[in-house]
Amino acid sequence: MPLAASDPITDALSSFAEALETPVHALALVLLLVLALELGRGGVEAWRRMRRGRGRLVDVATTALREPQRGRELARDVASPIAGRALERMADAVGTGDPRGSEPALAEYELAVQRRLDRTRVLVRAGPAVGLMGTLIPLAPGIASLGEGDIAGLASDLRTAFAATVVGILVGTTSFVLTLWRTRMYTEDLTALEQAVAALDADGRAPKRITEAVGEHAT
Numbered sequence: 001m002p003l004a005a006s007d008p009i010t011d012a013l014s015s016f017a018e019a020l021e022t023p024v025h026a027l028a029l030v031l032l033l034v035l036a037l038e039l040g041r042g043g044v045e046a047w048r049r050m051r052r053g054r055g056r057l058v059d060v061a062t063t064a065l066r067e068p069q070r071g072r073e074l075a076r077d078v079a080s081p082i083a084g085r086a087l088e089r090m091a092d093a094v095g096t097g098d099p100r101g102s103e104p105a106l107a108e109y110e111l112a113v114q115r116r117l118d119r120t121r122v123l124v125r126a127g128p129a130v131g132l133m134g135t136l137i138p139l140a141p142g143i144a145s146l147g148e149g150d151i152a153g154l155a156s157d158l159r160t161a162f163a164a165t166v167v168g169i170l171v172g173t174t175s176f177v178l179t180l181w182r183t184r185m186y187t188e189d190l191t192a193l194e195q196a197v198a199a200l201d202a203d204g205r206a207p208k209r210i211t212e213a214v215g216e217h218a219t
Contacts, residue, residue, distance in 0.1 A: 014140060017136075017137050017140065018137065018140070020133070020137060021134075021137045021138060024130060024133045024134045024137060024164075025134050025160070025164060027130050028130050028131060028134050028164055028167045028168065028171075029167075031123060031126060031127055031130060031167075031171050032167055032170070032171060034119075034123065035123055035127075035170075035171050035174060035175060038119060038120055038123070038175070038178060039174070039178065042178055042181065042182065045079060045080060045185075048079040049079040049080075049185070056079070057078060057079070057080075057083060057188075057189055057192040057193070058192040058195050058196060060074050060077055060078060060087070061074075061078075061087050061090075061192055061193050061195075061196035062195075062196040062199050062200075064087055064090070064091045064196075065090060065091060065094050065102075065196050065197065065199075065200045066200065068091040068092065068094045068095030069095060070091075071087065071088055071090070071091020071092060071094075071095065072088055072091070074087070074091070075087045075088035075091070080185070080186070080189055082109060082112045082113060082116065082186070082189075083109065083186075083189040083192075083193065085108075085109075085112070086105050086106065086108065086109035086112075086193060087105075087193065089101070089104075089105035089108065090102045090105040090106075090193070090196075090197070093105060094200070102193075102197050106190070106193060106194070106197075109189075109190065109193065110190065113186045113190075116182065116186070117179055117182055117183060117186075120175045120176075120178050120179040120182065121175075121179055123171055123172070123175035124172055124175045124176045124179060125172075126171075127167075127168050127169070127170070127171025127172035127175060128168045128169065128171075128172040129168070130164075130168055130171075131164050131165050131166075131167055131168010131169060131171070131172070132165075132168060133164075134160075134161070134163075134164025134165070134167070134168065135161040135162070135164050135165045135168075136161070137161075138157040138158070138160045138161045138164075139157065139158075139161055142154045142156075142157030142158055142161070
């Protein structure tokens, strides 16, 4: 029995999907590279935190706010560059006599943390999605090869599909863990900075600030 005529819409969709195969697989490799860079940055920051000790930021921030002339020097001793920049702005504001200078500095810190977390949040969603696309696209020509009796062609397509699956799951899972770790670390840093401001308030050298939790950034 002769095969039915091909549907033009189906042919167009198949051609479009096949054209995406190389870009999707290239994008999977790019995501893997971005993940490696983020892991490197996270590893450096983790090493700096371990070397300088837990709770170090509270002491450094308190000293910097009480001795604002040393703010820039002490900010360089902070493990997180984001917290270091925030502490430097806070110390500068206290040094110039700005009574509310810590508020914009802490707000900028939260925005910087949000931007940093967004980089790995994108990987959490994009990794599995790209991996799934990279898995499904080669299956169509693989099934066609099977219909033609080309087992070698099917095996090659399946190998590519499974590799894309592995890359997508790896990127998504690792990025999720990295995002959770960063969220906890940056929340602890914000708490330390606010404790330093509270200690300054207790000395009567700065007004009290009502702060908001950053738990929403963990979602």
